[in-house]
Amino acid sequence: MATLPRLKPKCFYDVVIEVAIIRPGPIQGDMVHPYLARRAGKEEIAYFDERLKPVLERTLGVPLFQEQMLKIAMIMANFSGDEAEDCGVRLVFIVRRSE
Numbered sequence: 047m048a049t050l051p052r053l054k055p056k057c058f059y060d061v062v063i064e065v066a067i068i069r070p071g072p073i074q075g076d077m078v079h080p081y082l083a084r085r086a087g088k089e090e091i092a093y094f095d096e097r098l099k100p101v102l103e104r105t106l107g108v109p110l111f112q113e114q115m116l117k118i119a120m121i122m123a124n125f126s127g128d129e130a131e132d133c134g135v136r137l138v139f140i141v142r143r144s145e
Contacts, residue, residue, distance in 0.1 A: 052082055059104070066110045081108040097121050 055061050083089035084106040091107045093099050101117045119130035
């Protein structure tokens with residue numbers, strides 16, 4: 047997928063997003079098109095919960111980084127950092143095992 051021409055990077059963080067967006071997680075999680083649509087102004091930026099706005103604001107409400115997923119688990123499930131990390135490790139193990 048040729049996302050670089052569609053993303054039209056304007057700053058360094060846009061390049062960071064470009065690298066993150068072409069990884070398997072965002073692609074398999076169908077997060078690429080929502081991010082591109084929101085960036086182009088074709089889709090409204092929305093947050094599942096207002097508490098997630100500080101975590102997802104730079105990525106237009108779309109979780110693209112593993113660190114964002116951990117922070118979401120910490121906010122929404124009231125997990126500690128260790129609990130969120132353990133949950134993420136277990137989820138990766140389960141997904142890889144089922145493939």
